[in-house]
Amino acid sequence: MNAHPTRRGFLGMSMLFVAGTAVACSTDPQNPAGSGKKAAKVTLTQWYHQYGEAGTQEAAKRYAEQYTKENPDVAVRVVWASDTTTYETKLSAALLGDDGPDIFELGDFRYDMAKKGQLAPLDDIYGAAKSGFNQTDLAYLTVDNKLYGVKMIDDVMALYYRKSVLSKAGLEPPKTFDELAAAAKKLTTKKMKGLFIGNDGIGDAASLLIWSNGGELIEGDKVAFASAAGVEAIGGLRRLHQDKSLLIGFTTDWYDPGAITQNATAMHWCGLWALPAMKQALGDDLGVMPWPAFKAGGRPVARLGGWSQLVNAKSKQLDEAKKFVQWLWIQKADLQIDWSVKYGFHVPPQSSVAAQAEPLKEGAAKDTVSIAQQYSKTFPITWSQAMAAGLGAAAIKIRDGADPKQELETAAAKAQDALTKALG
Known part of the structure; x- marks a missing residue:
């Protein structure tokens, strides 16, 4: 899912729903549909970015309708952004004023929003359900020992592979980076490359290599990716390129399943969202594994992304906003499953809910869920796009022969x- 009346024009949204009723405009914010129904005492506004998966907008509308049926005094206005490229920019601007959304979603949690007091702590709405959430998610949404969001979906990224291709080559799924590199080289033929991690030959590999060798990107108030573990591991990029075992410049990038479904690669770093297309093309000839530990003593890794629901600390109906988030994203298992697997393919963040989702109970889907629960890693909340760009630029130079220690130290200093500066 790969994440306001004046707000309507401000966001440039495609449709406005209040308790699931579409309206063009209204002079009565408590009964905007003009339906003659009893006016709600509270109207909550919830912002979504526009998902690319058909059915999500209608689902959000339906959830709003159901909440109002169960809670007649509360209407929920769902605002669907039509321009995803400016969603976060407009959201950030709205939160600076007093008329921002009560509830909104984000794909990358923003540490600075919590530190600036823009987010309401949500510890009190978790209750006993807290222990059932993916612990990586909880850590990701925590600032100064307070939880500032509830994860809606987990997007799991892992290494998918063709079982028959590995078997024919006499290979088992790699357990270390040495085994991965050797397998990629052995599986490379005139018609197929051994491994696809992205069209630039890097993709997520820089962070994956560091994590898999026990390193971190950031530790507390210190940038840590230039550690000895990071320098050692990221040098592996050069080996993969020297072996010419990486698929480079394919027609689609790593997040699309085309490379593995079209037999261009034997192993493909991709996301669970692409599993239905991979299964349709490959059937049972599809396996999944985490990115392997760099060496003995390292750790396998699966990257965890996804979207979270947050509450505006300035909301004029803060308690009701928190109750709605609790109802939908903590209590309503059936709706969480619906959102995760009916329109795209994602994992509900609560393990008990994920266990109820039929499409996630077998094959590669079940294995991916298990991998996420054991090996998931996510970018630190203080990690920025500028930091990622700096690490990526260093990785390109290292790939092309530059000294890993020098490049990583330069990038880490910036x-x-x-x-x-961000920490103040």
Whole structure:
């Protein structure tokens, strides 16, 4: 899912729903549909970015309708952004004023929003359900020991592979980076490359290599990716390129399943969202594994992304906003499953809910869920796009022969300046 009346024009949304009723405009915010129904005492506004998956907008409308049926005094206005490229920019601007949304979603949690007091702490709405959430998600949404969001979906990224191709080559799924590199080289033929991690030959690999060798990108108030573990591991990029075992410049990038479904690669770093297309093309000839530990003593890794629901600390109906988030994203297992697997393919963040989702109970889907629960890693909440760009630029130079230690230290120094500034 790969994440206001004046707000309507402000966001440039495609449709406005209040308790699931579409309206063009209204002079009565409590009964905007003009339906003659009893006016709700409270109207909550919830912002979504526009998902690319058909049915999501209608689902959000339906959830709003159901909540109002169960809670007649509360209407929920769902605002659907039509321009995803400016969603976060407009959201950030709205939160600076007093007329921002009560509830909104984000794909990348923003540490600075919590530190600026723009987000309401949500610890009190979790209750006993807290222990059932993916612990990586909880850590990701925590600032100064307070939880500032509820994860809606987990997007799991892992290494998918063709079982028959590995078997024919006499290979088992790699357990270490040495085994991965050797397998990629052995599986490379005139018609197929051994491994696809992205059209630039890097993709997520820089962070995956660091994590898999026990390193971190950031530790507390220090940038950490230039550690000895990071320098050692990221040098592996050069080996993959020297072996010419990576698929480069394919017609689609790593997040699309085309490379593995079209037999261009034997192993493909991709997301669970692409599993239905992979299964349709490959059937049972599809396996999944985490990115392998860099060496003995390292750790396998699956990257965890997804979207979270947050509450505006300035909401004029804060308690009701929190109750709605609790109802939909903590209590309503059936709706969480509906949102996760009926329109796209994602994992509900609560393990008990994920266990109820039929499409996730077998094959590669079940294995991916298990991998996420055991090995998931996510970018630190203080990690920025500028830091990622700096690490990526260093990785390109290392790939092309530059000294890993020098490049990583240079990139880390710039990232440290940015981190120190962000931390104030």
